[in-house]
Amino acid sequence: MDRPLGPEVVRIGHLSKQFVVRKDNSLKERIVGFGRVGRRHREEFQALHDVSLAIRAGETVGLIGHNGSGKSTLLKLIGGILDPSDGTVERRGRLAALIELGAGFHPDLTGRENVYLNAALLGMTRNEVDERFQAILDFAEIGDFIDAQVKFYSSGMFVRLAFAVAVHTDPDILLVDEVLAVGDEAFQRKCMERIGDLRDAGVTIVLVTHSLNVVQEMCDRAVLLHHGEVIYDGSPRDGVKLFRERLHQGAGPVDGTRHIKDVAAFGDGMSPGEAVAAGKDLVLQVALTAMSDIEDWTCSILVVDVQGRTIFGTSTFEAQGGEWQRATPDEVTVTFRMRKPALVDGRYFVNVSIQLREPQWAHLEDVVEAAIFDITSEELVRGLVRIDTSATVRPS
């Protein structure tokens, strides 16, 4: 990019973050499980390991990686919402974190009251909000609804207003977590334009996204995280390329799980890794182990596209008309056959879960992005789904 860069605004040195996952949270459990037994209830999870990074003013940095790679944790550490376990995070300038749109919105307050409250949460003073109120209102396009309680808003109005407040805060550093895809297409374009304006005004933007296109279009720099470590830091083009390759490695045998051992996705009569021609049946095979002592389970799958959108989900329970699995042997292979899936060209991921009937579809085990497949076709199809279409043109 040809935009000039300013001084450093974020400095991260040897940053690590562990989470202690405790499974007991009540006084009784703590007392009963004190000491030796208590240790069993603790699980340490290394979310980030020895991350060093410097971000200069005016940069737009995209954090990419698998789910669970630590990118959202890193964003929260930069934002000061989490504290590091080790290392340092330093920053300067005014910071606005769009970790979740409308986090501070209260349903019982009017839109106007929420604008002031949310803007204050993002660090604006009353006078600054007064000055920009009209601009926020114009941007959100919600008209007279500004004086109605937010609980009467449509979800579209809600996110438009929340986004409008967020992009009018005039921060020095803007942290964005997966919130760019809001509203309809026209509004999205407006959001992108506004973010472009902020970039021109020298605002530093750090964003976490699954949309690799956004990274390539908007960012000056991509940081690829893998299991909590930075494995690439540089141009978005190369970063995205490397990420795509890494993703591909993610298919096949699964590590560190108890039950889900192997997941494969392939076209009927083809081998895993080959692109699936559109119109072919798609087969998903899940190899499970140690299942004999599990009662009333179901294996569920979710097909997700590169932008993180859920395309389709089902389970053995649903596909078999409401049956729970019980008294199965230890080794089980679950095969899903999807007939002529209406998928357009592109890359898809499969998330696999084992869920239990009691309590309430609890997740026994999840594997995110357990398998990957590509769909290819001869003709060009736009949009989200492929619909078998014929057309005629006749004189009328």
Place this chain on the structure above:
Amino acid sequence: MNAEARFAALEAQSFRGRRNGGPTESSIGAIGQVVQIFRNHQLLGLLVRRDLKARYKDSALGFLWSLARPLTQLAIFYFIIGQVLGAARGIPSFAIYVYAGITAYGLFNEIVAGGSNSIIANSGLVKKVAVPREIYPLASVGGALFNFSIQLGVLVLATIALGQFPLTVDLLYAIPSILLIAVWGSAFALLLSAATVYLRDLSYLVEVVLMVLLWLTPTVYSYGAVRDALTSFSGGEVLLEIYTNNPIALGVIGLQRAFWSAGHDLDVWPHALLLRLGVAILAGLIFLVFTHWVFRRLQGNFAQEL
């Protein structure tokens, strides 16, 4: 602002950050944090208003409902305990006496009960927005003070209606009493709001303790009766000192002293009340500094514990 101006402004600023093991911003301590809270005073005001508005949303009587609880309590205490059980004997203008006590205790009760749940109640914000987290318990304190001021208004009106408005120097006792309750209440609110995040049982424990504490303060019985009961046996003086120097009891007695003019000449007051109030406020401030320190130690992991 154009990019060059912004960069120049940023260049002039120093870095602030978080370090390993350091539970708070390393370059700023307690005082820096207080400055940060003060910078966010507008946000604090908005949060207080949000809580108050949301609580009585869509109700026809609105804020008047905040009087429902203390007035019902007053009615029960006055008739059942005062008249039926005979506690009103020896306490002239029993209604004013009881209401002054209830109002004072109600302030402490609301600050502590509301404050200890404040971080959990605002978990959505705690996890997503980087503002000093002390704001949330302090917003509870603000809301409680607002409700208290309504109740105090009713108390003043009642004394006027009964022709017993306490236009004496003793009215000034109200200032240190309210201050005392607010300081101790805020200290407990800070401590418990942080601790409850890690141990949810605390919020239930707090309810129980607050109920017991009500009966350990002279709201429906007179301080004189406690004194007579405790000094009737040997060793009772120590118990009486402990009872009296409970800061909440002192706050309650102080507010009674201010508004219950019918009892000014009775021998039902602890000696050196003003000195006790002053010492308790000082102790409360030290305790507040301590609980703020605890809060800052604990707040670093809020986002992941919630």
